[in-house]
Amino acid sequence: MNRNKEQGFFASLASNPSTNEFVKGLWKDNPVYVQVLGMCPVLAVSNTAENALAMGLATTFVLLMSNILVSLLRKVIPKQVRIASYILIIATFVTMTDYAIQAISVELHNSLGAFISLIVVNCLILSRAEAFASKNGIGKSILDALGMGFGFVFALFCLGAVREVLGSGSLFNIHLFPEGFQPWVVMILPAGGFFTLALWLLFFNLLKRRKTT
Amino acid sequence: MNESIWYIFISASLVNNFVLAYFLGICPFLGVSGKMATATRMGAAVTFVMLISSMCAYGIHWGLEAINAPFLQLISYIVVIASTVQLVEMFIKKMSPALFRALGIFLPLITTNCAILGLALFQTAKGYGFVQSIVYALGAGAGFTLALVLIAGLREKLDFADVPWTVKGTVLTLLVAGILSLVFMGFSGLGSQ
Incomplete structure (x- = not known):
């Protein structure tokens, strides 16, 4: 019952043309789980929830600004x-973001490392510029950027x-488990990134399959 | 600074493999690793672009230091990489149209291959000299090719395996990549000086 209601809510949002641009990035065309774009930062800086969130927000900012400028020009x-x-255009905004993050928190800048600069080559941003912003007006481009950006943040955060949680037994540096918990160190190592992403994709495949049958 | 050439090569190709340890260049890694032959040539193309852009990056870094404009670093690097890719594209189109078709969209996408920009940024951050930069680029290219060829070989075999529909495609590739990454962790002992 509840699920039906939810679906109805999303369906009504999706049928409305202006919100559609926003919602499609969050769910139907999620950049990571559906389009499989921008994988490098997704795997590399998702070892803690905090890093993932910061990286997601930085990418969203660059995406938003570049979509606006590309759409205008x-x-x-x-x-x-x-x-x-x-x-x-993208490189300019990334340089700005890089310096801004350095000014806000040197610690965060160190833990994200070169991956802030590498937002330039995130295929997600270029693909939105090419596939959407270069063909649509500024309003739609902003909505599209926000939708895709938050979809990216959501995926990174997951x-x-x-x-x-599994790799260090904590969330946002707050310990969740009692003393006896043995953290799965492999989860914060590179291999864990591949496994976790594979499992999330599996989960979304199952969800999609369920919807169609 | 005074790391030996050999150490830099081993470190870039095996211990800190760009694909399996740094997660750079995942898009072509997932995209063109279906067939062994394509994977090898893609690896060669990427290595070549890496070599050229690494040399250019060294020069640019030196130039930008001289005029005191480090904020132009990112922009100039990406422009150099884009031009190199354009050059390689024209070259391959002329020499081997079949390969050009096989690589398809992934050829121009080498520009947005983070492994190449990553290489340029890392070598600047590590303060490598000219020769060291070249060796670093060769090592990174070799590592990228190795990872691509390994996964392509595995995927060619997996095509014949009967797997559940849920894990077909990207999921299976990621799982295999995870296992490969675990294997490469075994090399980490080599890196300690």
């Missing part, structure tokens, strides 16, 4: 050099939370 940029122009 879409009639000015010649078709032949569009990809190069998008990358330059991964980061599972890895931190």
Whole structure:
């Protein structure tokens, strides 16, 4: 009963054209679980929930700003050099984000390392610029960026939370388990990233299958 | 700073494998690892781009230091990488149209391969000299190719295996990659100086 109600709610949101742009990124076209884009940061900085959240928000910011600018300039940029122009726009915002994070928290900057700079080559951002912002108006592009961005944050957080809880027995540095808990160290190592992501994708495959039958 | 050439090579290719330990270049790793032949050539193309952009990055870093504009680093690196990829693309299109078709969209996407930008950023952060940078690029390229070829070999075999529908596709590849990553952890003993 409850589930039906929920589905009805999402369906009504999705049928409304302006909210559709926002909601599709969160669920139906989730950048990580459905489109499998932007995998590198997803795996690399999801070893704690805090890192995952910070990385997700930084990416969302860059995505939002680049979508706005690309959408504004879409009639000015010649078709032949569009990809190069998008990358330059993205690189500018990433440099800004990099310096901003360094100013806010050096600790966070150190734990995210080079992966902040590597937002430039996150396929998610370039693909939204190319597939959406270059064809649509600014309002729609903002909604699209926010939807995709929060979908990305959601996916990263799911991964980061599972890895931190199992790998260090804590969430946001708060210990969850009694003394006797033996943390699964493998979960915070690279191998754990692959396994956790595989399990989440499996889970979403199951959900999709259930819906269609 | 004074790490030996050999140490840098082993470290970049095995111990700190770009794909399996740093998670760089996951997109082509998942995308073009279906067939052994394509994987080998993709590895070669990426290694070549790495080599060129690593040399350029060394020069650019030196130049930017001289004019005191470190904030231009990211932008200039990505421009160099994009141009190198364009060059490789034209070259492959001319020399082997079949390979050009096989690599498809993943060829221009080498530009957004984080392994290459990552390499340029890491070598700058580590303060490598010119020769060290070249060796680092070769090691990283070899490591990338090795990971790609290994997973392609496994996936070719897995095509014939009867697996449940739930894990088909990306999920299975990720699980295999996880196991490979565990195996590569065995090399970590080599890294201690």
